[in-house]
Amino acid sequence: MGNDLNDRSRTILEAIVDDYISSGDPVGSRAMTRRHNMDISPATVRNVMADLEEMGYLASPHTSAGRIPTDKGYRYYVDSLLQLRELTSREKQRIEDHCNVEKKSVESLLQETGKALSSLSSYAGIVMAPRFTSTVFRHIEFVRLSGGKVLVVFVSQSGLVQNKLIELDEDLSQRELEKITNYLNNALSGMTIQEVKEKVAAEMKQEKALYDELMQRALNLSDKALAEDVEERVYIEGASSFLELPDFADVGKMKKLFLAFEQKSRLVDLLDKSQEASGVQIFIGSANSYNEIEGCSLITSSYRNVHGTIGTLGVIGPNRMKYSKVIPIVDYTARLISRLMETGLGKEK
Amino acid sequence: MGNDLNDRSRTILEAIVDDYISSGDPVGSRAMTRRHNMDISPATVRNVMADLEEMGYLASPHTSAGRIPTDKGYRYYVDSLLQLRELTSREKQRIEDHCNVEKKSVESLLQETGKALSSLSSYAGIVMAPRFTSTVFRHIEFVRLSGGKVLVVFVSQSGLVQNKLIELDEDLSQRELEKITNYLNNALSGMTIQEVKEKVAAEMKQEKALYDELMQRALNLSDKALAEDVEERVYIEGASSFLELPDFADVGKMKKLFLAFEQKSRLVDLLDKSQEASGVQIFIGSANSYNEIEGCSLITSSYRNVHGTIGTLGVIGPNRMKYSKVIPIVDYTARLISRLMETGLGKEK
DNA sequence: CGTTAGCACTCATGATTGACGAGTGCTAAC
DNA sequence: GTTAGCACTCGTCAATCATGAGTGCTAACG
Numbered sequence: 116m117g118n119d120l121n122d123r124s125r126t127i128l129e130a131i132v133d134d135y136i137s138s139g140d141p142v143g144s145r146a147m148t149r150r151h152n153m154d155i156s157p158a159t160v161r162n163v164m165a166d167l168e169e170m171g172y173l174a175s176p177h178t179s180a181g182r183i184p185t186d187k188g189y190r191y192y193v194d195s196l197l198q199l200r201e202l203t204s205r206e207k208q209r210i211e212d213h214c215n216v217e218k219k220s221v222e223s224l225l226q227e228t229g230k231a232l233s234s235l236s237s238y239a240g241i242v243m244a245p246r247f248t249s250t251v252f253r254h255i256e257f258v259r260l261s262g263g264k265v266l267v268v269f270v271s272q273s274g275l276v277q278n279k280l281i282e283l284d285e286d287l288s289q290r291e292l293e294k295i296t297n298y299l300n301n302a303l304s305g306m307t308i309q310e311v312k313e314k315v316a317a318e319m320k321q322e323k324a325l326y327d328e329l330m331q332r333a334l335n336l337s338d339k340a341l342a343e344d345v346e347e348r349v350y351i352e353g354a355s356s357f358l359e360l361p362d363f364a365d366v367g368k369m370k371k372l373f374l375a376f377e378q379k380s381r382l383v384d385l386l387d388k389s390q391e392a393s394g395v396q397i398f399i400g401s402a403n404s405y406n407e408i409e410g411c412s413l414i415t416s417s418y419r420n421v422h423g424t425i426g427t428l429g430v431i432g433p434n435r436m437k438y439s440k441v442i443p444i445v446d447y448t449a450r451l452i453s454r455l456m457e458t459g460l461g462k463e464k
Numbered sequence: 465m466g467n468d469l470n471d472r473s474r475t476i477l478e479a480i481v482d483d484y485i486s487s488g489d490p491v492g493s494r495a496m497t498r499r500h501n502m503d504i505s506p507a508t509v510r511n512v513m514a515d516l517e518e519m520g521y522l523a524s525p526h527t528s529a530g531r532i533p534t535d536k537g538y539r540y541y542v543d544s545l546l547q548l549r550e551l552t553s554r555e556k557q558r559i560e561d562h563c564n565v566e567k568k569s570v571e572s573l574l575q576e577t578g579k580a581l582s583s584l585s586s587y588a589g590i591v592m593a594p595r596f597t598s599t600v601f602r603h604i605e606f607v608r609l610s611g612g613k614v615l616v617v618f619v620s621q622s623g624l625v626q627n628k629l630i631e632l633d634e635d636l637s638q639r640e641l642e643k644i645t646n647y648l649n650n651a652l653s654g655m656t657i658q659e660v661k662e663k664v665a666a667e668m669k670q671e672k673a674l675y676d677e678l679m680q681r682a683l684n685l686s687d688k689a690l691a692e693d694v695e696e697r698v699y700i701e702g703a704s705s706f707l708e709l710p711d712f713a714d715v716g717k718m719k720k721l722f723l724a725f726e727q728k729s730r731l732v733d734l735l736d737k738s739q740e741a742s743g744v745q746i747f748i749g750s751a752n753s754y755n756e757i758e759g760c761s762l763i764t765s766s767y768r769n770v771h772g773t774i775g776t777l778g779v780i781g782p783n784r785m786k787y788s789k790v791i792p793i794v795d796y797t798a799r800l801i802s803r804l805m806e807t808g809l810g811k812e813k
Numbered sequence: 814c815g816t817t818a819g820c821a822c823t824c825a826t827g828a829t830t831g832a833c834g835a836g837t838g839c840t841a842a843c
Numbered sequence: 844g845t846t847a848g849c850a851c852t853c854g855t856c857a858a859t860c861a862t863g864a865g866t867g868c869t870a871a872c873g
Contacts, residue, residue, distance in 0.1 A: 177824065221629070264623075370708065528851085529835085
């Protein structure tokens with residue numbers, strides 16, 4: 116499949132998608148032939164359109180309007196018709212300027228990147244930090260607060276920081292906490308959190324742990340500390356750009372979209388999916404069964420350091436997104452962030 | 465000022481504001497007398513309305529529409545007419561259920577509180593964490609990453625965590641960093657960041673620092689670590705509730721509002737202002753010269769622990785907000801958070 | 814046989830109109 | 844001081860209509 120269309124059909128489909136992307140109005144046969152200086156008559160175009168509609172690439176909102184692309188139409192356009200251009204060095208520079216603003220922290224780098232993606236694409240930028248369980252352990256710290264509460268601070272190898280409050284069963288002095296801290300920092304260095312969890316679980320079962328009080332406490336504590344994985348991992352920036360799109364003039368749709376942005380959880384699922392694949396991925400319309408973001412397409416790419424994929428970023432926009440413009444932006448940004456995380460932060464010396 | 469209206473005028477003004485808040489439509493004389501079973505004629509009401517308009521409490525969108533309250537009108541209503549009711553214990557329970565969800569971290573507590581405020585008020589909830597410079601120092605930690613980068617992690621007494629990347633001039637081993645860490649943790653405990661900054665600046669000038677290499681490095685490092693204050697301090701939740709309000713049907717207004725929510729910086733100014741005052745504060749309309757949030761009113765209250773005010777929270781909604789409902793919610797939530805920060809986290813043992 | 818011109822038909826859009834109703838201000842009477 | 848009455852204003856809504864872009868179909872053309 117993919118190339119089951121003849122040349123003329125392909126040309127016409129491309130023209131329709133192009134026109135619809137830039138105007139947002141259903142495109143009709145005559146206006147189209149004129150705009151593209153085609154040397155075939157509107158009637159011919161109409162025949163072809165009827166075929167394309169039959170095949171599921173186009174749809175007509177109502178009898179006497181023009182045609183609009185279906186999800187399948189967009190998909191074909193993106194996969195087989197679209198030719199990407201390189202970014203100019205000026206554009207590359209703009210991306211770098213946006214992201215390279217003095218790195219205050221990894222979190223703010225990711226957030227800035229989201230803003231950059233939004234600003235450059237004029238849609239919404241989305242950046243997902245690594246899933247916690249798959250980050251690599253770098254440092255753990257326990258700080259006693261009042262009321263038997265202890266604040267646990269983790270630092271991952273890529274420089275992400277997470278913190279969590281836990282409650283102690285038994286009162287430990289700051290001194291004891293420090294011992295435990297040292298023990299854990301030595302024992303766990305370089306493992307992923309997932310591995311750490313497994314190791315902790317395994318050792319807790321072992322006999323010898325029962326006799327080493329310090330170790331027992333350490334295990335107990337880290338077990339609690341790692342128990343749940345409940346962080347804010349997604350930054351969405353520039354959602355307000357959707358407000359201008361006529362595609363979402365319906366308040367109901369818009370509301371659904373913004374609620375999805377606020378909840379994020381479903382988006383995390385979607386982005387997790389794309390985490391494994393390499394290169395730019397494109398989710399079109401509700402092809403993805405996430406009807407919260409109906410009418411939206413998502414262009415993502417993962418970023419990585421020497422240890423592998425560490426996160427995903429991309430742009431979320433309407434189905435009729437300027438793919439040819441956005442895809443190179445996402446691609447380049449992902450590479451840039453990979454580079455930044457590599458040289459600046461992520462790599463262990 | 466405040467009571468320069470006679471009883472009838474006050475009754476009528478109150479009725480108008482009430483009606484407008486619940487309907488959103490300009491309220492006319494006849495409909496109003498009927499709705500409130502008033503024993504005066506519409507004509508009389510009209511006379512009073514004309515007076516109120518003259519005095520600046522009301523305005524008419526056009527000749528033959530009803531009246532709507534001006535900012536001044538709302539202000540009078542809130543200050544002199546509104547009578548607050550206590551929350552029922554069921555409502556209190558709902559707030560507590562929302563906020564008291566297992567405290568994973570201070571940040572997530574604050575964010576949950578924002579969601580609670582939004583959900584309970586059906587407007588947008590807003591929560592501001594303490595200004596960094598005024599938080600009380602609890603713990604600092606340096607973690608070496610690659611490329612001469614060091615990650616600094618601060619913990620405040622209330623359990624807030626912040627992190628920042630800094631670059632070292634000279635290469636320090638993790639061992640040296642630990643020494644510095646210990647030194648700083650002992651020397652700075654219990655001071656506000658502002659005081660810490662001042663102390664560091666003062667000591668850097670002193671002769672003796674020049675001879676103690678460790679101390680010099682420590683000062684140097686902490687100077688860098690504290691240099692800038694660039695964090696995400698504001699959580700806004702439930703902004704999408706504005707999408708349903710007819711008051712913001714105009715896309716331009718809506719966009720301006722959402723951009724303000726995204727940028728946050730102006731809101732921080734506004735909330736900082738209200739930080740000092742105690743009790744519930746109400747900002748109405750553009751009385752506050754923040755025209756980004758034109759048409760919005762803000763109800764805030766600060767929360768505090770034993771050391772004093774540590775943050776601000778509230779609800780942001782349209783001018784015609786259900787003040788009588790929202791004010792008690794904000795008040796109660798602020799007290800609740802104060803209590804949680806007090807007993808759970810903030811108080812040093 | 815593919816292509817095209819011609820034609821009848823559909824349908825969204827936008828402007829125009831008129832009835833309606835809710836509202837106002839003013840004046841005069843109570 | 845209060846109210847009834849009245850003329851007037853204006854936004855809203857529904858109906859109507861012209862317009863124009865679009866379609867599908869058929870028949871003619873090269």
